[in-house]
Amino acid sequence: MKKMAMVLFIAVAALVFTGCSKNTDSGAAKQGNKESLNTIRIWHDGDKGIIQLMENRLNDALSDDGITVKFEQKTGLTDQIKLYGSDEVNGPDLYMYAHDSLGMFVEMGVLAPITDVVDKTVYADMLPMTLKAGNYKDSQYLMPVYFETLLFIYNKDLWEGEVPSATEELYSYMKSHTDTAAGTYALVNQHSTAYNVAPFINGFGGYIIDEQARSGLSDEKTKEAIEYNKKFAQLEADGDYNTVNALFKDRKAAAIIGGPWLISGVKEAKINYGIKSLCDFTLPNGNTLVPYSGVQGIGVMKHAAESKKEAVEKVLKEIADPQLGIELAENSGCAPANQKSYNDASVAKDEMIAAMRRTADIAQPMPNIPQMSVMWGPTESLLAAVNKSGEDLNIAVYEYQKKAETAIADMQ
Known part of the structure; x- marks a missing residue:
């Protein structure tokens, strides 16, 4: 009887341990999936100083939301997006690039309009020229960041x-x-x-x-x-x-x-x-x-607009914040896309940025x-x-x- 009791005890203990193990594995998988959904990968080929500033600011602003933004520099970005634009595992969630490649990416079918993720009010303060640059066939595909002329x-x-x-x-x-x-x-x-x-x-x-x-x-x-x-x-x-x-x-x-x-x-x-x-x-x-004019903007891959909509929305809202434009102007000499950034005295008095701001009223975005x-x-x-x-x-x-x-x- 003692032997039988011991066998039963071991069997029950094994079942309990196995159940706990399964629950632990399930919890880890859920946690890993959540982390994945809250990690936003942005491909770019931009200036390292500009990108580092943006990455630091976005991660500071979104830390309480548990969102991590990772900028990844890609040589031959256009070709890389052609290969991986629809790849949810190996491709980007967002990309940052000059606007003149927009039509090609849209025709490839890899982008979602940013209006699938954010309301138009989010980018209402952007300079009209910069919005036009990111618009293709009457849909807004890019959140403009800064421009040059x-x-x-x-x-x-x-x-x-x-x-x-x-x-x-x-x-x-x-x-x-x-x-x-x-x-x-x-x-x-x-x-x-x-x-x-x-x-x-x-x-x-x-x-x-x-x-x-x-x-x-x-x-x-x-x-x-x-x-x-x-x-x-x-x-x-x-x-x-x-x-x-x-x-x-x-x-x-x-x-x-x-x-x-x-x-x-x-x-x-x-x-x-x-x-x-x-x-x-x-x-x-x-x-x-x-x-x-050339406009640097952020575009959203279709898969990210669907699977990571909440996180992408928060990232785009931070990118649209006029304070980002102010910091880019002060640290990198960028002409912000957001009109409200020019209310800052340090931005308004910068001779080069002020000249580009005036030019923006008549400049044509590259087709x-x-x-x-x-x-x-x-x-x-x-x-x-x-x-x-x-x-x-x-x-x-x-x-x-x-x-x-x-x-x-x-x-x-």
Whole structure:
């Protein structure tokens, strides 16, 4: 009997232990699943300083909610999203990238509109231009974070007098202050790079590509702009990126048209620089120069909008907070997408950021349709043919319009 009792005791103990073990395993699985749902992975290819600031701020703000945000840098982000955009296990939950790839990602079917996760009131204070950049086929896919535009950057020690406010006056100044034989210039620009010529094209009412994915190289207004830009190009060195930057930093050029990405080098060269918005220059037709703008925004993968909706919503709300924009402006020189960020005195008084804020009222976001990717090549070949090779515009434009149309058709 004692042996039988001992056997029964061991059997019952084993059952109790097994039950406890199963409950423990189940609890651990539930805890692990909860942690997974509260971990938001954001892929990016951005500046490390900017990303670290964002990661620190988001994790501090969301710590009480148990949400962890992990930014992961990816080389070749576009290709990585093509491979893993729909992969809930190996892919990202969100991504941060320039807005001009948006259309391609949407057409791939990997993104959800952010309105699936947050109410429109969350991003109501964003600059209209930045919202337009993240909108595709009437749906908002990106929460804008910050933006950039081209600027007129000048050396205060070299520029004589006030910077003019009309492009014709600017051209007159260039003619009298440029000595190509001596290698000194009043103004340099990447005159055969589409992004840098866009302020003229857009300002003249032309376009590189429209919303219906039609090439605008042969448009009469585009041609007028290219012809007008040509006379400036003749006084702007070879237009190569490295050349024009070196000329400005070596004090061989009094001014340069470039973006905020140049400022760190300008500071290192200890140049006493000033900044003017391109919207402060008036063209002969009465319009101002109208540059493109690039917007950095956050997009949501479809699977995350469904399985992690609550956590994603909280992350997007923090990204939309104007305080994030203020910190990005103060620490990294970013122009915030949120209009309320500019109420902060330190943001408002920053010369570069203030110039981009003014430009944002007239700037055009780079087209975010997939077909834009094949327009850079034909456009820049056309500009080089006219500005560098001296080809007749009317002949060259016919060739490159055809090439653009073929490239667009091949994407169908």
